[in-house]
Amino acid sequence: MKTVFATSRPGRAGVWPPAPQTEPAALIEPRLLREKRPCLPELSELDVVRHFTGLSRLNFSVDGNFYPLGSCTMKYNPKFTEAVAAHPGFTALHPLIPQLRGAGHFTQGALEVLYETERFLCAITGMHAFTLQPLAGAHGELTGVMLMAAYHRDKGNRKTTILVPDSAHGTNPASAAIAGYQVVSIPSHEGIIDPAAMEKVLNEDVAGLMMTCPNTLGLFERHLPRIVELVHSVDGLLYYDGANLNAIMGKMRVGDAGFDIVHINLHKTFATPHGGGGPGAGPVGVSARLEPYLPISRVVKLEDGQYYLNYDYPKSIGYIAPFYGNFGVILKAYAYLLRLGREGVVRVAENAVLAANYLRARLRGHLEIPYDRTCMHEFVASVAELAASHGVRALDIAKALLDRGHYAPTIYFPLIVKECLMIEPTETESKETLDGFVDDLVDIVKTARINPAAIQAAPHHLPVARLDEVRAARAMELTDDAGLSEVMEITAESDTHA
Amino acid sequence: MPYIPHTPADQEAMLAAIGVESLDELFADIPPTLRASRLDLPPGKSEDAVLRHLAALAAKNRTDLLSFLGAGFYDHAIPAAVDALAGRSEFVTAYTPYQAEASQGLLQAIFEYQTAMARLLDMEVANASLYDGGTALYEAIMMAVRLTKRTRIVISECVNPIYRVMLTSYTTNLNLTLVTVPQRGGAPDIAALMRALDGNTAAIIVQNPNFFGTIEDYTALFATAHRHDALAILSVYPILQSILRTPGAMGADIAVAEGQSLGLPLSFGGPYLGIMTCRKALVRQMPGRIVGRTVDSTGKTGFVLTLQAREQHIRRDKATSNICSNQALCALRALIYICLLGPEGLQRTAQLAMERAHYAARRLGALPGVRVYNTGPFGNEFALQLPVRAYAVIDALLAKNIVPGFPLGRYYPGLDNHLLVACTEKTSREDIGILAEYIGGCL
Numbered sequence: 006m007k008t009v010f011a012t013s014r015p016g017r018a019g020v021w022p023p024a025p026q027t028e029p030a031a032l033i034e035p036r037l038l039r040e041k042r043p044c045l046p047e048l049s050e051l052d053v054v055r056h057f058t059g060l061s062r063l064n065f066s067v068d069g070n071f072y073p074l075g076s077c078t079m080k081y082n083p084k085f086t087e088a089v090a091a092h093p094g095f096t097a098l099h100p101l102i103p104q105l106r107g108a109g110h111f112t113q114g115a116l117e118v119l120y121e122t123e124r125f126l127c128a129i130t131g132m133h134a135f136t137l138q139p140l141a142g143a144h145g146e147l148t149g150v151m152l153m154a155a156y157h158r159d160k161g162n163r164k165t166t167i168l169v170p171d172s173a174h175g176t177n178p179a180s181a182a183i184a185g186y187q188v189v190s191i192p193s194h195e196g197i198i199d200p201a202a203m204e205k206v207l208n209e210d211v212a213g214l215m216m217t218c219p220n221t222l223g224l225f226e227r228h229l230p231r232i233v234e235l236v237h238s239v240d241g242l243l244y245y246d247g248a249n250l251n252a253i254m255g256k257m258r259v260g261d262a263g264f265d266i267v268h269i270n271l272h273k274t275f276a277t278p279h280g281g282g283g284p285g286a287g288p289v290g291v292s293a294r295l296e297p298y299l300p301i302s303r304v305v306k307l308e309d310g311q312y313y314l315n316y317d318y319p320k321s322i323g324y325i326a327p328f329y330g331n332f333g334v335i336l337k338a339y340a341y342l343l344r345l346g347r348e349g350v351v352r353v354a355e356n357a358v359l360a361a362n363y364l365r366a367r368l369r370g371h372l373e374i375p376y377d378r379t380c381m382h383e384f385v386a387s388v389a390e391l392a393a394s395h396g397v398r399a400l401d402i403a404k405a406l407l408d409r410g411h412y413a414p415t416i417y418f419p420l421i422v423k424e425c426l427m428i429e430p431t432e433t434e435s436k437e438t439l440d441g442f443v444d445d446l447v448d449i450v451k452t453a454r455i456n457p458a459a460i461q462a463a464p465h466h467l468p469v470a471r472l473d474e475v476r477a478a479r480a481m482e483l484t485d486d487a488g489l490s491e492v493m494e495i496t497a498e499s500d501t502h503a
Numbered sequence: 504m505p506y507i508p509h510t511p512a513d514q515e516a517m518l519a520a521i522g523v524e525s526l527d528e529l530f531a532d533i534p535p536t537l538r539a540s541r542l543d544l545p546p547g548k549s550e551d552a553v554l555r556h557l558a559a560l561a562a563k564n565r566t567d568l569l570s571f572l573g574a575g576f577y578d579h580a581i582p583a584a585v586d587a588l589a590g591r592s593e594f595v596t597a598y599t600p601y602q603a604e605a606s607q608g609l610l611q612a613i614f615e616y617q618t619a620m621a622r623l624l625d626m627e628v629a630n631a632s633l634y635d636g637g638t639a640l641y642e643a644i645m646m647a648v649r650l651t652k653r654t655r656i657v658i659s660e661c662v663n664p665i666y667r668v669m670l671t672s673y674t675t676n677l678n679l680t681l682v683t684v685p686q687r688g689g690a691p692d693i694a695a696l697m698r699a700l701d702g703n704t705a706a707i708i709v710q711n712p713n714f715f716g717t718i719e720d721y722t723a724l725f726a727t728a729h730r731h732d733a734l735a736i737l738s739v740y741p742i743l744q745s746i747l748r749t750p751g752a753m754g755a756d757i758a759v760a761e762g763q764s765l766g767l768p769l770s771f772g773g774p775y776l777g778i779m780t781c782r783k784a785l786v787r788q789m790p791g792r793i794v795g796r797t798v799d800s801t802g803k804t805g806f807v808l809t810l811q812a813r814e815q816h817i818r819r820d821k822a823t824s825n826i827c828s829n830q831a832l833c834a835l836r837a838l839i840y841i842c843l844l845g846p847e848g849l850q851r852t853a854q855l856a857m858e859r860a861h862y863a864a865r866r867l868g869a870l871p872g873v874r875v876y877n878t879g880p881f882g883n884e885f886a887l888q889l890p891v892r893a894y895a896v897i898d899a900l901l902a903k904n905i906v907p908g909f910p911l912g913r914y915y916p917g918l919d920n921h922l923l924v925a926c927t928e929k930t931s932r933e934d935i936g937i938l939a940e941y942i943g944g945c946l
């Protein structure tokens with residue numbers, strides 16, 4: 006499709022605000038004004054509607070396709086939560102109102118949503134307290150590492166390193182590093198952390214361990230109790246990356262297991278839509294000894310049932326977000342939790358794990374499964390052998406799956422499995438969908454052995470064929486030129502017609 | 504079971520295929536001592552019951568207030584087409600476009616968003632979004648620190664104080680020094696900002712219009728920063744940017760913004776949109792996703808995530824940032840909003856908001872003992888200096904369901920009598936008349 010800039014026609018517009026009575030120069034000195042009007046699209050409302058409806062059709066989504074993107078928990082997003090978040094009683098609320106002394110009663114409903122969501126998350130994780138402020142999982146990680154730092158500073162500990170297993174998601178080491186720590190990677194043994202290997206790198210410098218459990222191979226960290234003990238023995242803190250909470254909620258509470266800090270991805274476990282990349286939300290829970298450091302503000306419930314924002318936490322790490330988190334996302338998660346309730350939460354975990362193990366069992370013998378034992382919500386397969394024998398890589402398999410109407414599993418990590426396919430079906434996909442996926446995947450692998458070129462050239466049936474990423478990085482064409490000047494408009498149009 | 508399709512027969516067949524007897528067997532790896540014994544949640548509710556519960560909570564919020572609250576977050580009109588288009592589930596229920604061929608719609612939209620932001624801010628490149636305006640400023644600092652290998656950041660006290668406290672939290676553990684240069688009359692002291700620059704300054708940060716609503720030209724300041732080899736970082740307000748002198752024209756190296764005003768509801772603080780733009784030469788230090796245009800194997804134009812060697816999933820602890828999920832759907836909303844309004848509509852919106860604010864300033868500034876605090880020109884927001892404590896007015900007006908503005912004393916010691924008043928194109932002259940009448944009544 007042509008870009009929206011290439012379809013612009015001077016003089017059109019979709020929305021016409023009333024004409025102002027003055028010119029900018031009547032209110033502000035000309036030297037403070039921009040010289041030229043910004044060159045932005047000029048389109049009728051219908052032009053805009055056609056353009057974006059057209060773009061939407063070029064997209065796979067959970068509503069349209071099986072989306073087994075490992076580690077991302079692409080479950081169905083119930084529609085009624087959209088209605089909840091779109092309620093004008095929430096959307097029209099200015100976030101500063103409860104910060105005005107005496108105006109707290111204007112936002113009691115919103116504060117109650119925050120308070121109750123925190124309480125639910127405490128119940129599910131067994132943590133002592135939560136903050137809903139982190140704006141995504143990685144932001145929760147950064148917040149968690151800042152909490153670690155605050156704890157150690159307060160105790161006078163001199164800590165410089167954070168341990169991260171080599172199977173971890175890239176955000177874990179990145180979060181530790183940008184918070185000022187050195188990252189020490191611990192090698193996995195049979196897919197999980199080996200306490201003996203960990204002991205070798207454990208010393209008084211260790212501020213904490215960032216652990217994902219079940220880990221990104223979909224394996225439960227069976228040595229968990231020993232690991233917790235070891236990390237605590239050097240006054241290190243245990244950080245739980247809760248991106249994979251979908252596997253264990255209702256089955257195990259991470260707080261009971263001794264974790265000090267937890268982040269949860271509401272856009273995974275709690276069914277809030279991923280929005281094409283965001284917004285998400287990454288609430289952080291802590292044990293009692295870390296509560297004093299939580300970011301401000303915090304929502305407090307008074308004896309009389311009123312809610313208010315408390316800023317009086319002298320040890321707090323301060324503000325990590327402008328307000329109370331991605332409130333619209335939190336609302337959806339809260340509504341989902343109310344809908345599921347106690348029994349629903351357990352059923353989610355059970356059926357997510359059931360589906361993953363079912364896929365694993367059905368794919369056994371067709372794909373390599375490096376750690377082929379009971380998995381949790383996901384598992385990692387590999388086509389390393391196929392890559393060596395026929396030159397067909399995980400990337401090729403992924404593209405061929407797209408041709409069959411399935412989104413692809415995660416293939417860029419975990420780094421410890423070569424040519425990996427990280428497959429997470431979630432609890433919301435039917436057996437027929439899972440079976441159809443298996444049949445297609447098996448068929449693709451079969452084809453790859455007979456006619457590798459066909460798979461290497463996939464996709465064949467999508468709006469575009471295989472895209473040239475190397476060229477993109479080299480050419481660095483990061484913006485459109487269309488419409489910038491008459492001359493450029495002509496060349497840009499001829500480009501996009503190509 | 505809500506959202507779970509498996510019938511008992513399905514479950515049985517699946518368990519048999521796996522070779523286990525029960526669902527519980529699948530959880531055998533969890534040590535028995537760690538198995539949850541209780542789950543303190545209420546029982547599930549029907550969809551209807553949840554909707555009613557949330558409608559009741561929504562009703563406890565008062566949204567029928569006459570409000571002049573802004574402080575960086577504004578109540579602009581949102582065309583219905585924004586909700587209709589950005590609400591399409593093909594966008595809403597997708598994720599980060601790792602598989603480009605199956606995500607051309609999103610990728611093209613992000614490419615268009617990047618283009619729109621670059622053009623609006625008059626900068627060369629933009630990323631696919633960050634969480635919000637405050638974290639965008641934090642990421643800008645981190646970029647400057649990496650690029651200059653220096654540790655000192657000079658920031659004007661006129662930068663939104665909410666963002667300044669965020670920056671304080673984020674820099675606490677990093678050996679960085681934040682030097683805050685005090686404001687005067689709602690404007691930065693440019694000479695003092697220039698004096699604060701030195702050979703260890705990584706960046707200077709200013710905001711336009713600033714927190715008090717005052718509009719400046721920072722060209723000379725940025726030139727001075729560049730003489731010290733420091734980067735110039737400017738935070739702007741996208742709606743007003745359609746008429747104000749641009750970051751690009753002033754010589755900014757990095758320009759950021761809170762994008763909420765571009766078609767996102769206030770929604771009690773989020774989700775919002777962190778806009779980040781910079782000079783192209785700096786793009787390899789930029790955080791976050793970036794979309795680039797390329798061709799497919801048949802030569803057809805297409806779009807992909809690019810320059811990924813900056814990112815956490817490739818570089819781990821050496822990445823430019825830890826960001827993974829961003830605010831893609833909010834960026835899409837901003838793009839659709841801009842397309843619907845066009846340059847003319849954006850400029851009208853900005854001008855209308857400014858006209859209302861200037862009218863309000865005239866009306867309110869004429870009240871006995873009241874004056875406009877801003878010494879410089881302002882846009883759609885300004886500070887009033889009152890003869891009484893700002894809270895005396897706020898308390899009295901809240902009782903009438905009017906929010907007259909933001910009390911500057913909350914962040915600026917000594918400005919306890921000062922009220923920050925914002926208008927948008929939605930503010931009517933009648934609204935302003937009511938505000939003037941009630942404030943007058945408190946004096």
Ligand SMILES: Cc1ncc(COP(=O)(O)O)c(C=O)c1O
Pocket residue numbers: 076077141142143144174176177217221246248249270285286287826827828
């Ligand atoms: C295991 C794991 N940790 C952390 C994250 C980061 O979460 P977010 O993308 O919300 O920042 C992800 C998400 O992709 C993940 O899969």
